[in-house]
Amino acid sequence: xxxxxxxxxxLITATHSVQPKQRTIQSCNFRYAGRLSNENVRMLTALxxxxxxxxxxxxxxxxxxxxxxxxxxxxxxxVGEYTSRTASTSYLMxxxxxxxxxxxxxxxxxxxxxPVIDLLLGGAGTASEQVREFTEIDEEILESVTALIVRELExxxxxxxxxxxxxxxxxxxxxSQVFLANEKLVLMIFEMSLGETSGCVTMVLPTSFVxxxxxxxxxxxxxxxxxxxxxxxxxxxxxxxxxxxxxAADITQMRVLVKDLVDLKPGMVLKMKAPVKNPGRLTxxxxxxxxxxxxxxGTRKAAQVSSRSQEPxxxxx
Numbered sequence: 001x002x003x004x005x006x007x008x009x010x011l012i013t014a015t016h017s018v019q020p021k022q023r024t025i026q027s028c029n030f031r032y033a034g035r036l037s038n039e040n041v042r043m044l045t046a047l048x049x050x051x052x053x054x055x056x057x058x059x060x061x062x063x064x065x066x067x068x069x070x071x072x073x074x075x076x077x078x079v080g081e082y083t084s085r086t087a088s089t090s091y092l093m094x095x096x097x098x099x100x101x102x103x104x105x106x107x108x109x110x111x112x113x114x115p116v117i118d119l120l121l122g123g124a125g126t127a128s129e130q131v132r133e134f135t136e137i138d139e140e141i142l143e144s145v146t147a148l149i150v151r152e153l154e155x156x157x158x159x160x161x162x163x164x165x166x167x168x169x170x171x172x173x174x175x176s177q178v179f180l181a182n183e184k185l186v187l188m189i190f191e192m193s194l195g196e197t198s199g200c201v202t203m204v205l206p207t208s209f210v211x212x213x214x215x216x217x218x219x220x221x222x223x224x225x226x227x228x229x230x231x232x233x234x235x236x237x238x239x240x241x242x243x244x245x246x247x248a249a250d251i252t253q254m255r256v257l258v259k260d261l262v263d264l265k266p267g268m269v270l271k272m273k274a275p276v277k278n279p280g281r282l283t284x285x286x287x288x289x290x291x292x293x294x295x296x297x298g299t300r301k302a303a304q305v306s307s308r309s310q311e312p313x314x315x316x317x
Contacts, residue, residue, distance in 0.1 A: 036186070040214050041074055047217065048188055048203075051156040058148055063119045065194065069201065073189040079179045082187070082204065086172040091134060093146055094167045094178050099160065102209050103178050106146060106166075109199030110134065112192055117141050127197045139169050153203075159216050179206060186210045249292050249303035251280040279306055 036044070049071050056069045086092070091108040111127065113134060119125040120141055143166075150164050170178070179185065184207040192201050254272050264270060282292040282303055288310075292303035 035076060043214060043217055044074060045071060047156060051152060052190055055149055055152045058152055062148055065119055065125050067192065067194045069190050069192045072191040075187040077185055079176060079181060079183050079185060082185050083172055083175045088172055091169055093169045095150060096165045097209060098163050100209060100212060102206050105178060105204040107202040107204060111197055112194060112199040115194050115197045116145055125195050159220055160213065245284050248283050249280055
């Protein structure tokens with residue numbers, strides 16, 4: 001607080017010290033940059049679970065054996081990490097995409113390769129006890145199976161209107177030639193059970209293509225939702241038009257003797273003692289709506305509506 005002289009006395013001013021705002025600093029882990037959100041993971045999972053079901057049905061028909069393919073996990077990693085963890089005996093088949101000039105890899109465990117080849121050659125699909133290298137002949141035999149899987153994948157991604165072109169299998173050392181050095185990868189890992197043998201079939205996708213796929217999925221979903229909103233809900237009146245009701249035409253206030261009813265036998269005619277010109281009533285679910293005269297329409301009995309009766313429920317509290 002300071003004072004300054006003046007004609008009317010000292011001028012007093014107050015000064016306050018301004019405290020600087022505390023900044024919140026958080027550490028950033030660049031390893032997790034670009035990770036898929038939970039919503040994106042759910043969309044990819046739902047889409048490729050359908051692929052697993054369709055591929056299972058197609059493979060069972062083609063191989064003539066019972067098998068099961070299911071989505072087990074979804075992982076993200078760099079090209080270097082994927083290369084370091086890939087077994088030297090794994091079957092790696094690159095497949096080019098006609099969008100974005102990118103590729104993906106279809107990987108299959110060696111434990112599944114030889115039982116599948118055994119089935120294609122007419123065997124029982126038993127696993128080989130001896131571990132051997134994967135040869136070009138094995139690749140040619142397996143081409144029909146990989147082509148089937150790629151075709152099912154095209155059907156799953158049909159919204160993108162793309163075509164997939166399989167190539168020849170490669171060694172793990174050549175993975176760096178398929179993907180860019182700084183590319184992030186998304187691994188869709190499927191568990192495959194074939195008889196007593198089980199292993200993994202993995203789709204290795206570049207993150208750039210996964211983002212492209214997700215954008216199209218979200219656009220298709222929003223378009224579907226917006227089109228549903230444009231559909232007008234039918235009114236109650238329109239919905240009632242498709243309902244069924246019991247309609248009856250009869251004559252009211254008729255009296256007969258009890259003995260006439262007791263003596264009734266099949267073939268007898270009961271005289272109602274009511275002129276046919278007297279109007280009857282037309283009821284809907286036992287509610288009287290109109291007066292009606294009995295008429296005939298061709299060979300069918302009918303009722304001719306003459307006037308409206310009292311409003312349904314009229315006179316009731």
